[in-house]
Amino acid sequence: MFKKHLIYKKDNWNMLTVEVQGKTLILREISDQWGEEAHTFISRPEMMHWANNRFKREQFAGNEEEYEAIMAAFKEV
Template sequence: MIKKHTIFKRDKWNMVTVEVNGKQLILREITDQWGEECRTFLSRPEMMHWAQERFAPGRFDGTEEEAAQIMEAFRQV
């Protein structure tokens, strides 16, 4: 059974979701700038490392509170 988690969603063109399919974590990032990117992680630590890099304060264009909420959503997966 695949379980889908919405990490964040601003609108239908800016969102991040994670699907848990057995041991695989399939992350889909949709942006109005780059389109859809799909990444497959084989472990939660691998996904969390990617998330910490992707939503680092210098790279993320939202507020610190928004970044903290996103990281908490990743921890809940």
């Protein structure tokens, strides 16, 4: 059984989850705009590097709470 972490879920077409499979982290990002994308990371620092590039603080201007919640969820993985 793999441990699954929900990073965010806005609805059934916009969500991001991370599955921990041993030392491997499989991130699945589903969006109504791009469909499903899967990324595989071999370490948490590698995943956090991706997350910091994917979710820029500037993109959340006026909605810093959402940014903080997403980053906090990644750190709990």
